[in-house]
Amino acid sequence: MHALDGLxxxxxxxxxxxxxxxxxxxxLLAWVALVERWLPMPGTGAGADMRMVDPxxxxxxxxxxxxxxxxxxxxMWGVMMVAMMYPATVPLFRLYDxxxxxxxxxxRVTRLGAFVGTYTVVWALTGIVPLxxxxxxxxxxxxxxxxxxxxxxxxxxxxxxxxSSYKRHCLDYCRSPxxxxxxxxxxxxxxxxxxxxxxxxxxxxxxxxxxxLVVVVGSxxxxxxxxxxxxxxxxxxxxxxxxxxxxxxxxxGLVGAGLVVTSLLAPLG
Amino acid sequence: MSVENxxxxxxxxxxxxxxxxxxxxxxxxxxxxxxxxxxxALFWHIDEGEYEGVDLSGLTAGxxxxxxxxxxxxxxxxxxxVDEQATDAQAAALGxxxxxxxxxxxxxxxxxxxxxxxxxxxxxxxSKQNGHLSVAAGDVVAIEADAIEGFEEVxxxxxxxxxxxxxxxxxxxxxxxxxxxxxxxxxxxxxxNNSYFGEFxxxx
Numbered sequence: 001m002h003a004l005d006g007l008x009x010x011x012x013x014x015x016x017x018x019x020x021x022x023x024x025x026x027x028l029l030a031w032v033a034l035v036e037r038w039l040p041m042p043g044t045g046a047g048a049d050m051r052m053v054d055p056x057x058x059x060x061x062x063x064x065x066x067x068x069x070x071x072x073x074x075x076m077w078g079v080m081m082v083a084m085m086y087p088a089t090v091p092l093f094r095l096y097d098x099x100x101x102x103x104x105x106x107x108r109v110t111r112l113g114a115f116v117g118t119y120t121v122v123w124a125l126t127g128i129v130p131l132x133x134x135x136x137x138x139x140x141x142x143x144x145x146x147x148x149x150x151x152x153x154x155x156x157x158x159x160x161x162x163x164s165s166y167k168r169h170c171l172d173y174c175r176s177p178x179x180x181x182x183x184x185x186x187x188x189x190x191x192x193x194x195x196x197x198x199x200x201x202x203x204x205x206x207x208x209x210x211x212x213l214v215v216v217v218g219s220x221x222x223x224x225x226x227x228x229x230x231x232x233x234x235x236x237x238x239x240x241x242x243x244x245x246x247x248x249x250x251x252x253g254l255v256g257a258g259l260v261v262t263s264l265l266a267p268l269g
Numbered sequence: 270m271s272v273e274n275x276x277x278x279x280x281x282x283x284x285x286x287x288x289x290x291x292x293x294x295x296x297x298x299x300x301x302x303x304x305x306x307x308x309x310a311l312f313w314h315i316d317e318g319e320y321e322g323v324d325l326s327g328l329t330a331g332x333x334x335x336x337x338x339x340x341x342x343x344x345x346x347x348x349x350x351v352d353e354q355a356t357d358a359q360a361a362a363l364g365x366x367x368x369x370x371x372x373x374x375x376x377x378x379x380x381x382x383x384x385x386x387x388x389x390x391x392x393x394x395x396s397k398q399n400g401h402l403s404v405a406a407g408d409v410v411a412i413e414a415d416a417i418e419g420f421e422e423v424x425x426x427x428x429x430x431x432x433x434x435x436x437x438x439x440x441x442x443x444x445x446x447x448x449x450x451x452x453x454x455x456x457x458x459x460x461x462n463n464s465y466f467g468e469f470x471x472x473x
Contacts, residue, residue, distance in 0.1 A: 094380060095377045095380050096377065098369065098372070098376040098377040098378075098379055098380040099372050099373055099374065099376040099377045099473065100372050100376065101369065101370055101371065101372040101376045101379075102277055102370070102371050102372040102376075102473060103372060172298075172299045175299070175342070176299050176339065176341035176342055178341045178343075178377060178378065178380075178381060178431065179297070179299075179341055179429065179431035180429075180431075181374070181377050182374045182377065182378070182431035182432065183429045183431055183433075183434070183435045184435060185373065185374045185377070186472075187373065187472055187473060239338070239342075
C-alpha cells in the first residue's frame, strides 16, 4: 500500500464559489428591480383605480390589456420567481456545476445556462396559473367582498399541503438533490435541460402552495414575498427545514381556521 | 452541435457498499444513519470503461466514507482506494473520476465531500458469485456479503438508488464481514449490517 503521488491533494473545494455568487447577485438584482419598480407594469386602464399591491390587481391589469399585458405580467412574475427561488436553489446549481469540472469554459457556460435557464423558464411559466384563475374568478372582486374568507381558505389549503406526504417527498428531493441528480444525470446540453426540467417539477411540488398564498395576498406585496422567500430558503438550507415546513403548515392552519370561523360568525353577531 | 458529443469518459460495471446501518440502510430515504454516524466502504468494479483513450476495464476503485447526519447533505471525509493493477495512467484516470475531478455524477458527489483524507493504491480483489460478494483491499478492507431474500426466496431490491441508473434496481444485501482498518478515523467493524449492491453506469 502506498500513497498515489499527485493525487494525494485535497479536493479543490474551497475555491471561490462563482456559481453561488452569481446566483445571489442575480437574485439581488431581481429584488432591486421589484422594489424600485424598474419593470413596466402589465398595463393601465381596468386596474388603474387599484393599487398594484392589492390582491388580484396585477392580474386584472394584465388581463385587461390583452397579450402585451399578459406578456408583461409573465415578465414581472418571472423576475419575482428569480428573486424568490434562486437563493434557495444555489446548492443545486453548485452541485450541477460540479459535474462540469472537465468541461471547457464554453461547454460549462452553455450547460449551466441551459440548466439555470430551464429552471427559470419553468418557474416563469407558472405565472399562467394566476392569470388563468383570475380570468375565471377575479381575485380583486373576491378579496373586496370577502377578503378574510379568501385568505383564511388559502391558508387552510397551504396548511393541508405543507403537512402532506407530497410536500415532504418533494422537499426531500430539494433538500438533498444529489440522489436525484445521480439518477438522472446525462451529459450534454440536452441532458442539462432534461435534468433541470425534471428537477423543476419537484421544486414546483415543494413550493406551489406558498406561491399561491403570495398571489392571494397580492402578487406585488413585497413583504409577503420576502417572508415566503425566507421560508422557502430555510426549508431547504437548514437541518430543521422539514420541521419548519410542518410548523408553517400548523400556523397556517390555525390562522386560516381562525379567519374563516370569525368571518363566518361575524354576520351572525 | 459538438457540445453534445464530447463525452470524455464512461465506465460501467458493478458496485458494492457495506456500511454500519441495519439492513437496509435508510440513507436512500434521506434519513439519518443508525447512531447518526455513517461509516461505509464502497467499491466499483469496472467491466467496461474508458477515460480519454485509457482503457479501464477490469479495474476496481473504492472509497471509505465517514459522515455524520444525513448522508446526502454532505460534509463527508473520504479515502480513495485505487487498484494496484492499474498502470500510472489508469491510476490517474481512476483518481480523477472518483475524486470528482473529471466531472459527471462523481463531480457532483465531490461537492458533498469535505475532505479527501488520502488516496492510496492497494491490491483490490472483487468477485460476485450466486449473490455472494467478496471484496478485499489489501489489509484495509474486507467485505463478505450476501443478497437478502424476502418471501419465496426472492432477493430484495431498492429503487431509486443513486449509484444505479434509473432503469435499474439495486439489491438489498447484508454483510457477514465488513471491516476497515486504515487509520484512527477510518477503522471499523460493521459486520452483519447493510450492503447494497448492483450495476452502475457513469459518464462525464
